[in-house]
Amino acid sequence: xxxxxxxxxxxxxxxxxxxxxxxxxxxxxxxxxxxxxxxxxxxxxxxxxxxxxxxxxxxxxxxxxxxxxxxxxxxxxxxxxxxxxxxxxxxxxxxxxxxxxxxxxxxxxxxxxxxxxxxxxxxxxxxxxxxxxxxxxxxxxxxxxxxxxxxxxxxxxxxxxxxxxxxxxxxxxxxxxxxxxxxxxxxxxxxxxxxxxxxxxxxxxxxxxxxxxxxxxxxxxxxxxxxxxxxxxxxxxxxxxxxxxxxxxxxxxxxxxxxxxxxxxxxxxxxxxxxxxxxxxxxxxxxxxxxxxxxxxxxxx
Amino acid sequence: xxxxxxxxxxxxxxxxxxxxxxxxxxxxxxxxxxxxxxxxxxxxxxxxxxxxxxxxxxxxxxxxxxxxxxxxxxxxxxxxxxxxxxxxxxxxxxxxxxxxxxxxxxxxxxxxxxxxxxxxxxxxxxxxxxxxxxxxxxxxxxxxxxxxxxxxxxxxxxxxxxxxxxxxxxxxxxxxxxxxxxxxxxxxxxxxxxxxxxxxxxxxxxxxxxxxxxxxxxxxxxxxxxxxxxxxxxxxxxxxxxxxxxxxxxxxxxxxxxxxxxxxxxxxxxxxxxxxxxxxxxxxxxxxxxxxxxxxxxxxxxxxxxxxxxxxxxxxxxxxxxxxxxxxxxxxxxxxxxxxxxxxxxxxxxxxxxxxxxxxxxxx
Numbered sequence: 001x002x003x004x005x006x007x008x009x010x011x012x013x014x015x016x017x018x019x020x021x022x023x024x025x026x027x028x029x030x031x032x033x034x035x036x037x038x039x040x041x042x043x044x045x046x047x048x049x050x051x052x053x054x055x056x057x058x059x060x061x062x063x064x065x066x067x068x069x070x071x072x073x074x075x076x077x078x079x080x081x082x083x084x085x086x087x088x089x090x091x092x093x094x095x096x097x098x099x100x101x102x103x104x105x106x107x108x109x110x111x112x113x114x115x116x117x118x119x120x121x122x123x124x125x126x127x128x129x130x131x132x133x134x135x136x137x138x139x140x141x142x143x144x145x146x147x148x149x150x151x152x153x154x155x156x157x158x159x160x161x162x163x164x165x166x167x168x169x170x171x172x173x174x175x176x177x178x179x180x181x182x183x184x185x186x187x188x189x190x191x192x193x194x195x196x197x198x199x200x201x202x203x204x205x206x207x208x209x210x211x212x213x214x215x216x217x218x219x220x221x222x223x224x225x226x227x228x229x230x231x232x233x234x235x236x237x238x239x240x241x242x243x244x245x246x247x248x249x250x251x252x253x254x255x256x257x258x259x260x261x262x263x264x265x266x267x268x269x270x271x272x273x274x275x276x277x278x279x280x281x282x283x284x285x286x287x288x289x290x291x292x293x294x295x296x297x298x299x300x301x
Numbered sequence: 302x303x304x305x306x307x308x309x310x311x312x313x314x315x316x317x318x319x320x321x322x323x324x325x326x327x328x329x330x331x332x333x334x335x336x337x338x339x340x341x342x343x344x345x346x347x348x349x350x351x352x353x354x355x356x357x358x359x360x361x362x363x364x365x366x367x368x369x370x371x372x373x374x375x376x377x378x379x380x381x382x383x384x385x386x387x388x389x390x391x392x393x394x395x396x397x398x399x400x401x402x403x404x405x406x407x408x409x410x411x412x413x414x415x416x417x418x419x420x421x422x423x424x425x426x427x428x429x430x431x432x433x434x435x436x437x438x439x440x441x442x443x444x445x446x447x448x449x450x451x452x453x454x455x456x457x458x459x460x461x462x463x464x465x466x467x468x469x470x471x472x473x474x475x476x477x478x479x480x481x482x483x484x485x486x487x488x489x490x491x492x493x494x495x496x497x498x499x500x501x502x503x504x505x506x507x508x509x510x511x512x513x514x515x516x517x518x519x520x521x522x523x524x525x526x527x528x529x530x531x532x533x534x535x536x537x538x539x540x541x542x543x544x545x546x547x548x549x550x551x552x553x554x555x556x557x558x559x560x561x562x563x564x565x566x567x568x569x570x571x572x573x574x575x576x577x578x579x580x581x582x583x584x585x586x587x588x589x590x591x592x593x594x595x596x597x598x599x600x601x602x603x604x605x606x607x608x609x610x611x612x613x614x615x616x617x618x619x620x621x622x623x624x625x626x627x628x629x630x631x632x633x634x635x636x637x638x639x640x641x642x643x644x645x646x647x648x649x650x651x652x653x654x655x656x657x658x659x660x661x662x663x664x665x
């Protein structure tokens with residue numbers, strides 16, 4: 001008989017670290033440009049479907065080409081985001097409602113495109129133990145049997161998160177990103193090209209999503225319709241941690257993951273875990289709208 | 302209460318001649334002309350089919366456009382006029398649809414009464430949600446409402462809660478406003494929806510142009526300034542939430558009636574995006590723009606459906622695939638183009654262009 005609390009801690013840590021990948025980019029883009037990217041979740045599923053399609057059409061489903069497929073999908077999506085940023089979002093950046101509408105429209109276009117190109121069937125991506133055939137599907141931590149893919153995802157996600165946070169703290173480009181997110185006008189006066197920085201931030205968020213596609217998405221079957229669900233997940237995490245705060249989104253991811261696991265352990269209904277992010281958003285926003293690490297909002301962002 | 306009543310006082314025309322002037326003015330004439338075209342649609346589509354059922358299938362596209370037009374206008378009142386961007390308007394749409402279905406199927410209340418009743422229940426819910434969300438601004442409000450709609454979708458879609466929320470298949474066999482087996486029923490159905498649309502959209506337009514609407518615009522443009530000049534922000538926001546929810550509820554009830562069912566899919570985000578797309582294409586804060594947008598969408602849908610039956614196109618599987626989900630995709634691309642090149646929508650520029658052309662024709 002395994003200890004439920006231990007299970008919650010182990011599974012919560014594993015899931016929390018990996019879902020942080022989803023939220024960090026979302027939070028970063030909001031912090032730097034004030035853009036609440038509605039297409040974030042859809043880009044995630046779009047990339048996942050694309051990886052599946054590339055792998056099966058051009059590499060005949062050979063699992064070892066999986067990461068090549070991820071790289072190709074990442075490149076294509078970076079181009080799409082570049083076009084939509086420089087062609088559309090940049091022009092309406094100052095009007096919050098138009099930004100919301102245009103990112104929403106991009107989300108709808110991508111969602112409908114993925115429905116058209118990849119169909120509506122549920123898709124399972126290649127798992128890590130399909131690539132390295134000597135691995136087994138399950139690992140044991142204490143008494144608990146854990147999916148190997150999840151452990152792999154945890155390790156990769158942890159490394160990625162640490163690299164991202166350190167890069168934003170130490171690198172020159174990271175300092176520019178922080179400068180723009182603190183005060184855009186002052187940063188521009190110091191000679192920083194805020195549009196370039198904002199695009200780099202969007203690119204970082206897409207790269208983080210690609211990492212998540214490679215390691216986290218294989219855990220579950222998905223269709224093109226899951227995009228909004230992932231958006232809500234990312235938003236819940238970011239709301240708990242505070243929009244625009246990287247550390248906040250990591251902490252938020254843990255809180256949400258622990259909450260979901262607790263509910264799942266003690267109530268057991270699958271749909272409850274769907275509801276946890278939604279209910280969390282509502283509760284947190286009504287009690288402390290700026291989140292744990294967020295700045296108190298005065299006017300706009 | 303008296304204060305609120307005074308807000309809604311509309312400046313009625315001083316005498317008949319000013320009403321006549323309004324109708325004879327370019328905008329008034331154009332409105333009457335477009336309404337007349339819509340009113341003549343059943344005659345037009347009667348040439349394409351022989352049976353009342355066939356006519357009804359064609360008119361369904363326009364009924365859809367009318368309902369989504371009301372829905373879009375109600376969203377526009379909230380987002381375009383007041384600046385409260387809602388990404389979860391399907392909450393009110395879906396709830397009203399369910400209330401109507403419960404009322405008409407299980408309690409046997411008449412459809413007309415139940416439409417008003419379900420919209421009124423949704424008003425209470427909307428006012429409560431609006432009151433809860435008072436502290437939230439901009440994107441926070443938008444995504445909280447989106448979260449609420451997803452919450453309701455999962456509640457209503459959950460098989461283990463069928464007892465309370467009617468499960469995945471929802472409530473079917475909701476009676477129509479008029480049965481459509483005979484031509485008269487089809488026509489009554491069409492014209493009653495048409496009338497409801499005109500009345501609802503006019504009321505919203507009047508609200509937007511009244512003193513109340515001016516206050517709402519002040520809140521949208523500068524809420525600190527509005528508060529400083531003695532406007533009670535909370536009161537106005539809750540009231541506008543309630544009004545918007547009433548019309549969203551009317552739209553939801555009409556939708557459930559015409560498609561004879563209330564299903565969990567009504568809560569899906571895609572139903573929240575519909576009004577946004579319509580209002581954004583037509584033009585934010587114009588109210589009537591949403592109706593223009595939804596009729597454009599209806600026309601795109603008809604063209605797509607008709608194209609699918611063309612034999613030459615049937616042999617191209619890619620085109621058929623595209624047409625299957627085409628309307629939303631086409632409309633979303635159209636929306637992107639509109640926002641990119643005409644951020645204020647197409648209604649006002651189109652009227653301006655038409656007026657210039659008309660004056661050229663008249664020879665002034």
